[in-house]
Amino acid sequence: xxxxxxxxxxxxxxxxxxxxxxxxxxxxxxxxxxxxxxxxxxxxxxxxxxxxxxxxxxxxxxxxxxxxxxxxxxxxxxxxxxxxxxxxxxxxxxxxxxxxxxxxxxxxxxxxxxxxxxxxxxxxxxxxxxxxxxxxxxx
Amino acid sequence: xxxxxxxxxxxxxxxxxxxxxxxxxxxxxxxxxxxxxxxxxxxxxxxxxxxxxxxxxxxxxxxxxxxxxxxxxxxxxxxxxxxxxxxxxxxxxxxxxxxxxxxxxxxxxxxxxxxxxxxxxxxxxxxxxxxxxxxxxxxxxxxxxxxxxxxxxxxxxxxxxxxxxxxxxxxxxxxxxxxxxx
Numbered sequence: 190x191x192x193x194x195x196x197x198x199x200x201x202x203x204x205x206x207x208x209x210x211x212x213x214x215x216x217x218x219x220x221x222x223x224x225x226x227x228x229x230x231x232x233x234x235x236x237x238x239x240x241x242x243x244x245x246x247x248x249x250x251x252x253x254x255x256x257x258x259x260x261x262x263x264x265x266x267x268x269x270x271x272x273x274x275x276x277x278x279x280x281x282x283x284x285x286x287x288x289x290x291x292x293x294x295x296x297x298x299x300x301x302x303x304x305x306x307x308x309x310x311x312x313x314x315x316x317x318x319x320x321x322x323x324x325x326x327x328x
Numbered sequence: 329x330x331x332x333x334x335x336x337x338x339x340x341x342x343x344x345x346x347x348x349x350x351x352x353x354x355x356x357x358x359x360x361x362x363x364x365x366x367x368x369x370x371x372x373x374x375x376x377x378x379x380x381x382x383x384x385x386x387x388x389x390x391x392x393x394x395x396x397x398x399x400x401x402x403x404x405x406x407x408x409x410x411x412x413x414x415x416x417x418x419x420x421x422x423x424x425x426x427x428x429x430x431x432x433x434x435x436x437x438x439x440x441x442x443x444x445x446x447x448x449x450x451x452x453x454x455x456x457x458x459x460x461x462x463x464x465x466x467x468x469x470x471x472x473x474x475x476x477x478x479x480x481x482x483x484x485x486x487x488x489x490x491x492x493x494x495x496x497x498x499x500x501x502x503x504x505x506x507x508x509x510x
Contacts, residue, residue, distance in 0.1 A: 233467035247467055250458050275465040277365040
């Protein structure tokens with residue numbers, strides 16, 4: 190019985206309590222905004238982590254900034270603009286649609302179109318070659 | 329029709345070569361060097377106490393009228409120790425205003441560090457909370473800003489200054505900025 194109780198206690202995820210202690214918000218809406226913002230912003234020190242996950246000193250400071258800005262009643266856009274102004278678009282995990290990122294956003298679409306065109310050609314080709322087997326002469 | 333056949337076979341090869349070229353360039357990029365959006369903009373406003381006299385406040389006004397180097401450093405930063413000799417040398421040989429920003433540091437440790445290793449800076453601002461560094465878009469130490477006579481950021485060196493970055497980038501830039509009118 191004792192063992193079962195110990196196992197049960199060990200299963201309680203303590204980190205769920207920890208997060209709220211550092212950044213207490215008055216409403217769940219603000220809490221959710223904070224969680225959403227910190228998870229979509231990149232930590233520039235360890236670039237494959239977002240601000241919510243990173244333990245880098247800068248990430249801690251930026252979390253604090255975001256927390257204060259939410260408390261001051263700033264909108265998500267204002268907070269994101271504040272950070273982009275300082276660190277550039279690189280801080281955003283979802284890059285904006287600007288000249289430098291056209292390739293990034295439109296690239297997959299271009300590849301898809303090229304693929305469709307190639308596929309159409311191929312289908313046409315096989316269709317003609319099954320009708321008449323002397324396809325090689327026609328090309 | 330022969331031409332069409334040629335295109336048909338060489339096109340994939342050309343596309344392949346282009347992809348290789350793009351990826352090859354990608355290998356040489358350093359993702360740790362995040363370009364600053366503040367280049368060619370004025371250094372964001374700041375007012376900080378100085379290290380050796382906390383009643384004295386240094387602001388943007390102090391950086392006007394001359395070419396300025398602003399070096400962000402801390403005693404806990406290993407790469408800062410690495411570049412320290414280079415800083416001492418350039419402070420001796422170059423006629424620039426050299427401001428240090430002591431970033432999230434212990435004041436006594438900073439004084440001790442400078443007493444032991446020598447002080448390359450003309451003035452040192454203390455950013456204990458690190459908020460000014462955030463306003464300047466600093467994300468690591470050391471970083472060095474080059475400001476022109478109007479107080480505009482013209483370049484930011486990310487990481488330690490070494491002979492290579494000094495000779496190739498900073499030195500020519502400082503010479504150029506010194507010739508610009510105020």
